[in-house]
Amino acid sequence: MTKADIIDRVCDRVGGFSKKEAADLVEKVFDVMKCTLETGEKIKISGFGNFVVRDKAPRPGRNPQTGTEILIDARRVLTFKPSPVLKTALNEE
Amino acid sequence: MTKSELIEVLAQETGLTKGRAELVVNTVFDSMVEALQRGEGIEIRGFGSFTVRQYKAYEGRNPRTGATVHVAPKRLPFFKVGKDLRERVNGKRSGGGAPIARRRAEAKAQAAAAAATKQAQRQDPSVAEDAI
Numbered sequence: 123m124t125k126a127d128i129i130d131r132v133c134d135r136v137g138g139f140s141k142k143e144a145a146d147l148v149e150k151v152f153d154v155m156k157c158t159l160e161t162g163e164k165i166k167i168s169g170f171g172n173f174v175v176r177d178k179a180p181r182p183g184r185n186p187q188t189g190t191e192i193l194i195d196a197r198r199v200l201t202f203k204p205s206p207v208l209k210t211a212l213n214e215e
Numbered sequence: 216m217t218k219s220e221l222i223e224v225l226a227q228e229t230g231l232t233k234g235r236a237e238l239v240v241n242t243v244f245d246s247m248v249e250a251l252q253r254g255e256g257i258e259i260r261g262f263g264s265f266t267v268r269q270y271k272a273y274e275g276r277n278p279r280t281g282a283t284v285h286v287a288p289k290r291l292p293f294f295k296v297g298k299d300l301r302e303r304v305n306g307k308r309s310g311g312g313a314p315i316a317r318r319r320a321e322a323k324a325q326a327a328a329a330a331a332t333k334q335a336q337r338q339d340p341s342v343a344e345d346a347i
Contacts (some may be wrong), residue, residue, distance in 0.1 A: 123246070123247070123250040123255055123256070123258070124257075124258045124260075125259055125260065127246070128242075128243055128246050128247070129258075131242055131243075131245075131246040132239055132242050132243065132293075135238075136235070136238045136239055136242055137317050146229075147225070147229065147231075147239050148239075148243060150225060150228060150229060150280075151221070151225060151239065151240060152259060152261070152262050154221060154225060154228070154346070155216075155221065155262070156225050156261070156262060156299075156300050156303060158216045159303075159304055160298065160300075160303040160304060162261055162304075164216070165216045165217075165221070165245055166216070166218070166264050167217075167218045167221075167294075168217070168218055168314050169244070169248070170218075170244045170248065172248070172290070173294075175304055176216060185307045188296075196258055198304050198305045198306065198307050199296070199301070199304065199305070200263075200296045200301065200304045201294075202292075202294030202302065204264075204291065206338065207325050208248060208251070208292060209289075209292070211251075211252055211291055212251060212252060212267060212289075212290040212292060213289050214252075
């Protein structure tokens, strides 16, 4: 499934939007989410899951190809924790 | 940010009613859940991708008691963040998150002000007369 498929669903199920309007709306939904996560704020979508920004401390690492030791810098990463509702939905039937 | 806040921001940004914005947001996530249920992956360019991973049954342990427990095979969703979002979250590049954060703060302040006015009206009916 790609964004185009999601746009089709919005067109079919919500109704009253042109393809172009639906595309702009779906784009906006992800844009708002990206802008929010960029500020470090987490997003909780009930029934789907939580997107959480985590601070990672620097740690020593190794280049697996050459074996040279390098320091992995402190960084911020995005993690997704699926909601129990979603986990159950994937394991029904 | 919760789903209802996401709906509110979408309504503000697009001029849709909250009801319409809610339908859009719900349809987006519902269709994603349905794809994952079919075992289908989802790819949102610039955001990330979701895949379904199949796990085999295994004998696990309760870490507290040490008792052996049987874990049934299961499917779990897995999210891999996209390059654009990964860089933005890590602060390497800004995509303009600040304006949205500011607009949300304004929306919250407005809601608080409206609540305060209502509160004042309840305590002093003359305020209500002025407002009307």
